[in-house]
Amino acid sequence: MNRVLVKGGTVLTMEPGDRPRLADVLIENDVIAAVGPGLEADAEVIDATGTIVLPGLVDTHRHVWQAGLRGLTGDSVLKDYFRSIRFQASGVYRPEDVQVGNLAGMLEAIDAGVTTVLDFCHAVSTPDHADAAIEGSLESGIRTQFALGFSDVPGQDASLAGAEGRLALATRLREGRLAADDGLVTLGIALSDLPEVGIDRIRTELTGARRLGLRSTTNGLAILFHEPVDDLAVFGEAGLLGPDLVWVHLNYATADQLRMVADSGGSVATCTEAEMAMGMGRPATERVLQAGGHCTFGCDVTTSVSGSLLQQARTAMQVGRLLAADEGMAAGRAPESVPPSCETMLKAATIWGAEALGQSARIxxxxxxxxxxxxxxxxDAVNTAPVHDPYATVITQSHPGNVDTVIIAGQVRKRAGVLTADWGSVRTRLEESREYVAVTVEKTGGFFPDPPLDLPW
Ligand SMILES: [Zn+2]
Structure with missing residues (x-):
């Protein structure tokens, strides 16, 4: 048996009612065997003195395949992101580009303390691309819900046409390598966008997913393709809302609509930085809480924003506070409190994220x-010591460089601040992939935003 004892840290279990305390965590193989003070065991000891020990972070919305295009749309609005990446690069990527993109993107997540990602994968132009994405994630060692994209991809394989084609692929994966609901990689469905395809196709996709016992995720109201569509109302009237749905970007949802999601048991993923960066409107975090729901966070697109989930949580909290205080200040009242709290934001980044993925019994x-x-x-770092409130230290001060150790399913993936993976070789592959994609887009007269400098690569 492989035993690891994480000893002497300030432990935030994120279990209801637990308070921060000095304690140890004993791991046996892939499972937590005990949490408590003064644990002894014949085990590899990880000295957690001077650290805060907590569950791995859960990202509920990220397009991991895009890691090779980091920063490409740093100054772009949503339509230019769509034009350059979503509806162009997705069709240019070969399976090996998706694979190394997923590997690199997942290593970025691990480095930042993320141990589970809902991977909204909309670069599946052939069945091989789906397998390649899964391979890249597996190679990183992260836990992931691979949400198979159902949207059409430019130049896609004829076998993937329509909801039926994609459902056939989902069925193949479900009956094959992703049959288990307790594996490191599990299967989910990323629905097409309602304004693009209409409710009949959405019904086919969602009922097909449910028949396979799979959870789904969908973009929400802020994605205004051609004309505004009240997708929550349409889903509601069609009887399709449910606890197995993660709604993304509900920036423009009303209080009633957010209550509909909460009442259905569904979850909301806020992608704080991406939503603000690309003109998608005000993040919904504090309004989701007011509606009785649980918010969660996603980094969404590292082509435009950071891959730090703590950054998403921090920004969401401060924006929520800004908006809450703003109302009173406009009426001449200074705020008496500044919700949401750091502890609430850490719940959103851990246990509520796990709930959204239907995995709170396991992670x-x-x-x-x-x-x-x-x-x-x-x-004990220059930007974190001393600690008065460990929730605040994590949410308001910490960055990926402060993440000392990451353990996923009992395997150490980052140790003493360094990834155990060989980033150098991954980076070489990622740069070769980036070169191929950029050259192909240029040759075919495609669109990438102009860089401000003529760089030597
Ligand atoms: Zn997205």
């Missing part, structure tokens, strides 16, 4: 019997 908190997804954040 999202530190409890005996759960999967051993554990991270250590340095609390």
């Amino acid at each position: 999202g908190s530190l409890r005996a019997g759960k999967q051993a997804d554990v991270i250590l954040i340095r609390a």
Whole structure:
């Protein structure tokens, strides 16, 4: 048996009612065996002195395949992101580009303390592309829900046409390599966008997913393709809302609409930076909470924003506070409190994210019997010491460089601040892939935003 004892850290279990305390975490193989003070075991000891120990972060919306195009749309509005990446690069990518994109993107997530990602994969132009994305994620060692994209991709294989083609691929994966619901990679469905395809196709996709026992995710109201569509109302009237849906970008949802999602048991993914960066409107975090729902976070597109989930949580919190205070200030009243709290934001980034993926019985908190997804954040660093409130240290101060150790399913993936993977060789592959994609777009007269400098590569 492989035993690891994480000893002497300030432990935030994120279990209801637990308070921060000095404690140890004992891991046996891929499972947490015990959490408590003074644990002893014949085990590899990881000294957690000076760190905050918490469950790995859960990202509920990220297009991981795009890692090779980081920063490409740093100054772009949503339509130029669509034009250059979503509806162009997605069709240019070969399976090997998706594979190394997923590997590199998942390593970026691990480095930042993320142990689970809902990978909204909309670069599946052939069945091989789906397999390549899964391979890249597996190679990184991260836990992921691979959400197979159902949107059409330019130049896609004829076998993937229509909802039926994609459902056939989903069925093949479900009956094959992703049959298990307790594997490191599980299967989900990323629905087409309602304004593009209409409710009949959405019904086919969603009922097909449910027949396969799969959870789904969908873009929400801020994605205004041709004309505004009240997708929550349309889903509601069609009887399609449910607890197995993660709604993304509900920036323009009303309080009633957010209550509809909460009442259905569905979840909301806020992609704070991407939503603000690309003109998608005000993040919904604090309004989701007011509607009785649980918010979660996603980094969405590292072509435009950072891959730090803590950054998404921090920005969401401060924007929520800004908007809450703004109302009172306009009426001449200074705020008496500044919700949401750092603890609430950390719940959103851990246990509520796990709930959104239907996996809160297995991950999202530190409890005996759960999967051993554990991270250590340095609390003795130049930007984190001293600690008064560990929730605040994590949410307001910490960055990926402070993530000391990342353990996923009992395997150490980052140790003493360094990834265990060979980033140098991954980077070489990623740069070769980037070169291929950029040259192909140029040759075919495609569109990439102009860089401000003529760079030597
Ligand atoms: Zn997205």
